[in-house]
Amino acid sequence: MKSENPRAWLFVLPVLVLVAFNALVPLMTVVNYSVQETFGNNQFFWAGLRWFEEILRSERFHAALGRQLLFTFTILIIEVPLGIAIALAMPRKGPWVPVCLVLMALPLLIPWNVVGAMWNIFTLPDIGLLGWVLNNGLGIEYNMTTSPVAAWVTIIVMDVWHWTSLVVLLCYAGLVAIPDAYYQAAKIDGASNWAVFRYIQLPKMKTVLTIAVLLRFMDSFNIYTEPFTLTGGGPGNSTTLLSIDLVKIALGQFDLGPAAAMSLIYFAITLAVSWLFYTLMTKDDP
Amino acid sequence: MRPRSLVPLVYILFLMLPIYWLLAMSFKTTNEILGGFSFFPQVFTLENYIAIFTDPTWYWGYINSIIYVSLNTVISLCAALPAAYAFSRYRFMGDKHLFFWLLTNRMAPAAVFALPFFQLYSAVGLFDTHLAVALAHCLFNIPLAVWILEGFMSGVPKELDETAYVDGYSFPKFFVSIFLPTIKAGVGVAAFFCFMFSWVELLLAKTLTAVEAKPIAATMTRTASSAGYELGLLAAAGVLTIIPGAIVIYFVRNYIAKGFALGRV
Numbered sequence: 001m002k003s004e005n006p007r008a009w010l011f012v013l014p015v016l017v018l019v020a021f022n023a024l025v026p027l028m029t030v031v032n033y034s035v036q037e038t039f040g041n042n043q044f045f046w047a048g049l050r051w052f053e054e055i056l057r058s059e060r061f062h063a064a065l066g067r068q069l070l071f072t073f074t075i076l077i078i079e080v081p082l083g084i085a086i087a088l089a090m091p092r093k094g095p096w097v098p099v100c101l102v103l104m105a106l107p108l109l110i111p112w113n114v115v116g117a118m119w120n121i122f123t124l125p126d127i128g129l130l131g132w133v134l135n136n137g138l139g140i141e142y143n144m145t146t147s148p149v150a151a152w153v154t155i156i157v158m159d160v161w162h163w164t165s166l167v168v169l170l171c172y173a174g175l176v177a178i179p180d181a182y183y184q185a186a187k188i189d190g191a192s193n194w195a196v197f198r199y200i201q202l203p204k205m206k207t208v209l210t211i212a213v214l215l216r217f218m219d220s221f222n223i224y225t226e227p228f229t230l231t232g233g234g235p236g237n238s239t240t241l242l243s244i245d246l247v248k249i250a251l252g253q254f255d256l257g258p259a260a261a262m263s264l265i266y267f268a269i270t271l272a273v274s275w276l277f278y279t280l281m282t283k284d285d286p
Numbered sequence: 287m288r289p290r291s292l293v294p295l296v297y298i299l300f301l302m303l304p305i306y307w308l309l310a311m312s313f314k315t316t317n318e319i320l321g322g323f324s325f326f327p328q329v330f331t332l333e334n335y336i337a338i339f340t341d342p343t344w345y346w347g348y349i350n351s352i353i354y355v356s357l358n359t360v361i362s363l364c365a366a367l368p369a370a371y372a373f374s375r376y377r378f379m380g381d382k383h384l385f386f387w388l389l390t391n392r393m394a395p396a397a398v399f400a401l402p403f404f405q406l407y408s409a410v411g412l413f414d415t416h417l418a419v420a421l422a423h424c425l426f427n428i429p430l431a432v433w434i435l436e437g438f439m440s441g442v443p444k445e446l447d448e449t450a451y452v453d454g455y456s457f458p459k460f461f462v463s464i465f466l467p468t469i470k471a472g473v474g475v476a477a478f479f480c481f482m483f484s485w486v487e488l489l490l491a492k493t494l495t496a497v498e499a500k501p502i503a504a505t506m507t508r509t510a511s512s513a514g515y516e517l518g519l520l521a522a523a524g525v526l527t528i529i530p531g532a533i534v535i536y537f538v539r540n541y542i543a544k545g546f547a548l549g550r551v
Binding site for chain 2: 002003004005006008009011012014015016018019021022023025026027029030085086089090091098100101102103104105106107108109110111112113114117118119121122126127128129130132136161164165168215218222224225243247250251256267270271274
């Protein structure tokens with residue numbers, strides 16, 4: 001049982017100061033911009049909630065949000081079941097386990113723009129391995145810079161390549177923590193593979209799966225560097241996800257007010273979905 | 287071999303393909319790359335690597351990255367250790383809210399914060415220093431480190447603390463000489479995660495630096511856009527960014543499984 005100790009605040013203080021410095025000051029700056037209008041020269045005028053209304057009504061925002069939701073939904077649908085399947089198929093012990101784990105974790109440690117650059121090199125139609133094999137070997141016309149479908153497939157495959165390992169490693173950690181006695185009991189009861197999965201493995205993976213889905217949701221919803229390096233949001237606007245569009249507005253057009261309002265709406269959506277999911281998944285916990 | 291064990295094998299093969307291609311490209315000459323498609327480098331060359339190791343703007347990129355990543359790991363761990371202890375051992379006013387608030391900082395899109403971060407760090411005179419990037423990365427690394435360490439610490443029975451006090455240990459002495467060695471796996475895993483997320487992040491690192499502390503990944507962006515099609519050089523630089531991560535992961539390989547569950551299985 002934890003004991004009541006008001007002095008615990010002292011322990012938390014360094015974290016509080018560091019995170020608050022990095023989180024609150026920039027957040028306040030964004031809030032400040034979001035209610036003002038500027039014409040440059042550091043002159044600002046009160047704009048009230050105009051930017052929020054404008055963004056919420058803007059078709060451009062709806063389109064970017066739609067693409068973002070499609071992207072996040074697609075990668076979750078692919079990565080979570082695939083991650084579970086691979087984790088289930090992994091050997092539980094033996095000399096190959098650390099080798100597998102290290103190789104699988106490798107994509108997670110590559111800087112995000114290198115991931116984008118790597119996939120760019122990999123998919124170039126004439127000299128990339130994948131691009132060449134698809135175009136010349138299999139006769140499928142594939143060019144990311146001209147076909148929106150190809151661009152979409154590529155950013156999704158890239159994300160699956162980049163992040164499925166996170167789900168695998170989390171699920172694997174959940175699986176190895178199950179005592180052998182559980183499986184023996186299941187065997188005595190004559191339980192099918194499906195029953196073992198449904199009533200032993202899945203419940204034991206619940207905590208780690210919650211973490212996996214939360215992290216994948218948050219990170220994919222905020223994704224910027226990889227698709228930007230790979231497609232630059234194109235062809236046209238077809239792969240302009242929310243944060244790519246945001247950076248275009250903020251740093252490309254320097255429309256600070258609308259960009260700030262958009263950031264806050266964006267942040268609120270992420271927060272709301274994460275909170276909802278977190279509450280739903282942990283409501284049965286003691 | 288059972289067919290089931292083919293699944294991880296095929297998956298690993300899929301993971302290795304783009305990495306292989308990057309590696310192959312890095313050993314090719316520019317002429318060969320532009321000349322057409324080849325599975326293996328026809329003329330094996332180290333030219334691209336030599337170019338990187340002899341050009342200070344390139345190799346300083348690596349040194350800069352390693353400096354701020356290490357700095358960030360140290361700061362994050364030092365701040366997170368006592369906080370994680372407090373969360374795992376005590377109840378105090380607002381503890382649950384504080385914990386969730388810390389986690390929300392992972393949700394803010396970095397793209398949103400780029401401009402305010404630039405203004406903030408310029409205002410306090412830290413722009414273009416390693417410390418600026420190290421501090422900025424605390425935003426997402428400290429919450430993560432607290433989360434991981436809290437998980438590991440909660441697995442240590444409270445009796446350990448009480449026995450130590452009965453034996454006459456003071457709190458700092460207990461924490462350093464008994465508690466830390468007990469959770470050293472957790473500290474290793476937390477350090478690994480801080481290293482990893484600081485190493486792969488580019489947007490903030492790029493925004494907060496210009497010349498002095500410019501990260502390697504940003505040097506690559508510049509090359510990719512300005513120097514035209516130096517794919518071989520770009521590939522070699524990419525390969526070199528994978529190495530530090532691979533080294534770090536090798537050290538924690540036995541803790542990876544538990545580590546990725548952030549201590550709470």
